[in-house]
Amino acid sequence: xxxxxxxxxxxxxxxxxxxxxxxxxxxxxxxxxxxxxxxxxxxxxxxxxxxxxxxxxxxxxxxxxxxxxxxxxxxxxxxxxxxxxxxxxxxxxxxxxxxxxxxxxxxxxxxxxxxxxxxxxxxxxxxxxxxxxxxxxxxxxxxxxxxxxxxxxxxxxxxxxxxxxxxxxxxxxxxxxxxxxxxxxxxxxxxxxxxxxxxxxxxxxxxxxxxxxxxxxxxxxxxxxxxxxxxxxxxxxxxxxxxxxxxxxxxxxxxxxxxxxxxxxxxxxxxxxxxxxxxxxxxxxxxxxxxxxxxxxxxxxxxxxxxxxxxxxxxxxxxxxxxxxxxxxxxxxxxxxxxxxxxxxxxxxxxxxxxxxxxxxxxxxxxxxxxxxxxxxxxxxxxxxxxxxxxxxxxxxxxxxxxxxxxxxxxxxxxxxxxxxxxxxxxxxxxxxxxxxxxxxxxxxxxxxxxxxxxxxxxxxxxxxxx
Numbered sequence: 001x002x003x004x005x006x007x008x009x010x011x012x013x014x015x016x017x018x019x020x021x022x023x024x025x026x027x028x029x030x031x032x033x034x035x036x037x038x039x040x041x042x043x044x045x046x047x048x049x050x051x052x053x054x055x056x057x058x059x060x061x062x063x064x065x066x067x068x069x070x071x072x073x074x075x076x077x078x079x080x081x082x083x084x085x086x087x088x089x090x091x092x093x094x095x096x097x098x099x100x101x102x103x104x105x106x107x108x109x110x111x112x113x114x115x116x117x118x119x120x121x122x123x124x125x126x127x128x129x130x131x132x133x134x135x136x137x138x139x140x141x142x143x144x145x146x147x148x149x150x151x152x153x154x155x156x157x158x159x160x161x162x163x164x165x166x167x168x169x170x171x172x173x174x175x176x177x178x179x180x181x182x183x184x185x186x187x188x189x190x191x192x193x194x195x196x197x198x199x200x201x202x203x204x205x206x207x208x209x210x211x212x213x214x215x216x217x218x219x220x221x222x223x224x225x226x227x228x229x230x231x232x233x234x235x236x237x238x239x240x241x242x243x244x245x246x247x248x249x250x251x252x253x254x255x256x257x258x259x260x261x262x263x264x265x266x267x268x269x270x271x272x273x274x275x276x277x278x279x280x281x282x283x284x285x286x287x288x289x290x291x292x293x294x295x296x297x298x299x300x301x302x303x304x305x306x307x308x309x310x311x312x313x314x315x316x317x318x319x320x321x322x323x324x325x326x327x328x329x330x331x332x333x334x335x336x337x338x339x340x341x342x343x344x345x346x347x348x349x350x351x352x353x354x355x356x357x358x359x360x361x362x363x364x365x366x367x368x369x370x371x372x373x374x375x376x377x378x379x380x381x382x383x384x385x386x387x388x389x390x391x392x393x394x395x396x397x398x399x400x401x402x403x404x405x406x407x408x409x410x411x412x413x414x415x416x417x418x419x420x421x422x423x424x425x426x427x428x429x430x431x432x433x434x435x436x437x438x439x440x441x442x443x444x445x446x447x448x449x450x451x452x453x454x455x456x457x458x459x460x461x462x463x464x465x466x467x
Contacts, residue, residue: 003053003057004054005034005054005432005436006055006439007083008037009431010035011401011405011424012037015246015401016388018080019032019346024071024072034063035050035063037432039375039376039394040425040430041425045375045380047063060063067151067382067387067390068386073382082224083224088406092143092294092407096228097230098142099140099229100139100140100142100228100232100360101149101228101232101251101448102138102139102231102360103136103137103138103217103237104160104361105137105236106137107121107123107134107256108134108372110132113131113219116384117384118133119155119156120156121132121156125212125316131265134154134156134169135154135390136152136210136213137149137151137152138218140221140226141360142227142228142417144407147396148399149217149221149365149366150221151392154210154213156206157207160202160203160207161204162203162228166194170209171190174190185388203319211237211239211242215241215245218246218249218251223428229252230252230359231254232253232254232358233253234256234457235255235256235258238256238321245346252344254343254357255342256341257287258287258341259287259288259291262286262319263284263286264284266282270314271298272292273295284319294328296335299311299335302352309330310330311329311351311355312328313354324343325344325346325348326343326352327343332466337363342354342355342358343467346390367399376395399421402425405419
């Protein structure tokens, strides 16, 4: 049995008014407040548990209709959230050229295939293919201010186009390969035929790669006039198409570079420890072949915060990307172990600035951790895709309100939040316990018996438990 929630969380009460006109009636607005509160303070984020714990909430069916039938729109809520955040954080943000838009994606794993658009996606962390949704998100970072901006759901080509269904329709006697290499070859054989089917062609045109989704997120951030100067992303998004859009939009960028990427050998000169030019064969050399040729004396120590990196940097040309700057970085002074390679369009930036700026990407990782660990980003049980999108939207709202509570009171005192999202959640829970105690005390003072008060507070939990 869990403690009953007798009021919205204080942060919800303080900020929810900014969203009031987006909901048709008080009932919808109450669902909005209760759901945000449940996300912040309940360990079990399911709708049934929220209904069980929130005293003034309706039954699960009503809350479910709030996501599936009520005429509120997550795009409007998200736009309002971003406008409100930009207003509330104006004094805490850094200048535009020191602020970043970060792009990445995550997996929201589930057991069972009844969720709309769920599919098996590759998890590079453990080399598995779990059933999951794969949202691509953008995140804003400016000094202590960091919050999610927007989200697009990535759908694999085969799931989006119902590819296997159409293969069975047009090639009923062909077995669909399961191994990746054979399946790729099979695509080349069958896809030209499938594309002649008007229904398949329509689905094919709706497919969006992660690069296309990243471009959509960038354009959406620009339409909202989000003030940022640099875009940060990992190697998955380092594609000619995306870089071309960034160049057209006059945005700087930094990415991780895969070690098998080729560099144009005529675009740079590499010298040995004696200052003599090292001859390079062929028009191209991969990064992983270049690194062993760099003399140890060419590396320089760069300290960012409390961490020191040993770096080598040079300007080169990369096919499809043009002229860029590389920063090769080891964590160990003896240049052993793994190394990272950063690449940026800003050939005039120092290794220190490139590394320090790319580290601004980390808040999107902590958002995924906090979103899943504290706010139920991946704990939804609704099966309808639109309802899931609304859940994600409200997770963004809950995170944003908590983040406002984490900002330093004076922008001059700290460049980091003064507490974690987990601490903010616990403080909201403690405030609700205090409210519960005060209301209980007031009822007792009015002459109600203790067993009557407890029966009232825990009535819903007892009824649901009995069912």
